[in-house]
Amino acid sequence: MPSPIIPIRTLDKNGEEITTVGFTRFGFDSEVHLDVLRSLYLRPHYILTVGADDSEAEAVTKQEAQHAKFTAGLAAYQSKSIFHPASQSISYTTLSRFPPVRLLAPSARKRVLVTGGAGFVGSHLVDRLMLLGHEVTVIDNFFTGSKTTVSHWVGHPNFELVRHDVVEPFMIECDQIYHLACPASPPHYQFNAVKTIKTSFMGTLNMLGLAKRTKARFLISSTSEVYGDPEVHPQPEDYWGHVNPIGPRACYDEGKRVAETLTYGFHRQDGVDVRVARIFNTYGPRMNPFDGRVVSNFIVQALKGEDMTVYGDGKQTRSFQYIHDLIDGLIALMNSDETRPVNLGNSDEFTIGEFAELVREIVEKVQEEDGVKLPRRVQIIYKPMPTDDPQKRRPDTTRAKQSLQWQPRWTVRMGLEEMVRYYKAKMAEGSI
Numbered sequence: 273m274p275s276p277i278i279p280i281r282t283l284d285k286n287g288e289e290i291t292t293v294g295f296t297r298f299g300f301d302s303e304v305h306l307d308v309l310r311s312l313y314l315r316p317h318y319i320l321t322v323g324a325d326d327s328e329a330e331a332v333t334k335q336e337a338q339h340a341k342f343t344a345g346l347a348a349y350q351s352k353s354i355f356h357p358a359s360q361s362i363s364y365t366t367l368s369r370f371p372p373v374r375l376l377a378p379s380a381r382k383r384v385l386v387t388g389g390a391g392f393v394g395s396h397l398v399d400r401l402m403l404l405g406h407e408v409t410v411i412d413n414f415f416t417g418s419k420t421t422v423s424h425w426v427g428h429p430n431f432e433l434v435r436h437d438v439v440e441p442f443m444i445e446c447d448q449i450y451h452l453a454c455p456a457s458p459p460h461y462q463f464n465a466v467k468t469i470k471t472s473f474m475g476t477l478n479m480l481g482l483a484k485r486t487k488a489r490f491l492i493s494s495t496s497e498v499y500g501d502p503e504v505h506p507q508p509e510d511y512w513g514h515v516n517p518i519g520p521r522a523c524y525d526e527g528k529r530v531a532e533t534l535t536y537g538f539h540r541q542d543g544v545d546v547r548v549a550r551i552f553n554t555y556g557p558r559m560n561p562f563d564g565r566v567v568s569n570f571i572v573q574a575l576k577g578e579d580m581t582v583y584g585d586g587k588q589t590r591s592f593q594y595i596h597d598l599i600d601g602l603i604a605l606m607n608s609d610e611t612r613p614v615n616l617g618n619s620d621e622f623t624i625g626e627f628a629e630l631v632r633e634i635v636e637k638v639q640e641e642d643g644v645k646l647p648r649r650v651q652i653i654y655k656p657m658p659t660d661d662p663q664k665r666r667p668d669t670t671r672a673k674q675s676l677q678w679q680p681r682w683t684v685r686m687g688l689e690e691m692v693r694y695y696k697a698k699m700a701e702g703s704i
């Protein structure tokens with residue numbers, strides 16, 4: 273394994289260092305070295321400014337030196353985006369060498385379809401499945417996702433990327449389907465409410481039809497939003513929810529509810545092998561910084577030195593799960609025998625006010641470590657609450673613990689630190 277590249281020491285809740293993600297369970301080994309995974313998202317691109325007066329040879333030397341500095345050790349797995357100020361142009365390269373992927377026997381290698389695989393959750397799942405040696409096909413219409421999240425795999429013999437809208441049928445032979453395609457943040461799913469419902473219903477119908485035809489195992493990424501503004505706290509899977517069917521969030525909440533209904537319809541009627549993950553708030557690198565989700569909002573505001581906005585009085589609570597824990601949970605669920613819905617989330621609860629303070633503290637710590645002097649301390653300001661924003665949300669993860677032996681390992685603090693560094697790198701490259 274390559275040596276560590278990014279100077280972040282990640283400790284779990286018990287103070288043990290985290291060096292790998294994944295596990296061996298249900299006959300499925302999903303362990304991956306954290307450093308290799310990090311090399312794919314933490315600093316995949318950078319801007320290299322070559323002086324206008326530099327000769328060709330000087331420019332190349334500068335490029336090489338800066339590239340080596342930036343990629344520190346895992347250069348072989350880094351793509352480059354190089355900005356040339358003189359011509360106001362940018363040149364992209366793909367990877368010169370792909371990270372090593374496991375060589376699986378044909379009987380162990382799965383043909384996996386990931387819908388929405390160019391999105392935040394999907395791209396992390398794709399990284400894992402690829403490193404584990406599976407054949408991965410991504411279909412995505414790039415509404416909220418971006419090719420850049422998976423471009424580091426383009427050209428790999430185990431990888432295919434297809435622009436396709438799941439509202440239309442799609443034919444492929446596969447063994448497993450992770451059905452993730454659906455915009456997940458309120459501004460995106462409310463942008464075109466009718467399309468969101470179509471994606472949830474028709475997209476799920478099409479993918480279930482495919483699962484039925486190919487006998488593939490089907491996993492849908494449902495959401496804690498199916499519980500609406502819950503009257504039960506924390507929410508176990510057998511709580512039916514408290515959802516406003518006509519409010520602005522209904523296109524998503526009710527869309528996911530009907531998608532679950534459809535999933536169990538195919539299961540009961542046609543024997544489709546199904547898995548339902550009810551995902552609670554998740555955060556991590558590659559989250560769109562401008563989609564209005566609280567974690568990205570806070571970090572970007574604090575990094576820019578702007579005041580941090582809390583909606584409401586800050587007393588509403590949320591729990592936040594780190595992306596690697598979620599991916600562990602999704603892979604465990606897919607490979608388990610559990611056909612009932614399973615909550616995947618972190619039950620450490622914060623008020624939004626407390627959370628804003630934690631983000632501010634971590635941003636200050638990272639800036640200090642990097643020698644950045646802040647002109648002033650950012651303030652936390654309060655604004656009116658949007659309609660139907662749930663007051664409380666916390667998963668009851670007993671089922672995941674019992675049937676998947678899964679529980680979150682990442683503390684919110686550790687995840688936030690990694691994410692702050694990711695956004696800092698994006699700012700340095702000019703994309704935030």
Ligand SMILES: NC(=O)c1ccc[n+]([C@@H]2O[C@H](COP(=O)([O-])OP(=O)(O)OC[C@H]3O[C@@H](n4cnc5c(N)ncnc54)[C@H](O)[C@@H]3O)[C@@H](O)[C@H]2O)c1
Nearest residue numbers: 388390391392393413414415416417437438453454456554
């Ligand atoms: N991130 C979270 O906190 C969270 C919480 C609960 C549930 N989920 C679920 O997880 C899944 C992924 O969420 P995410 O956070 O990665 O969101 P995302 O918006 O980053 O990713 C969704 C992906 O689906 C694609 N997509 C949207 N509509 C499509 C269509 N009609 N056809 C093909 N592709 C389409 C988008 O382009 C994008 O790549 C979603 O189903 C979401 O409901 C996420």
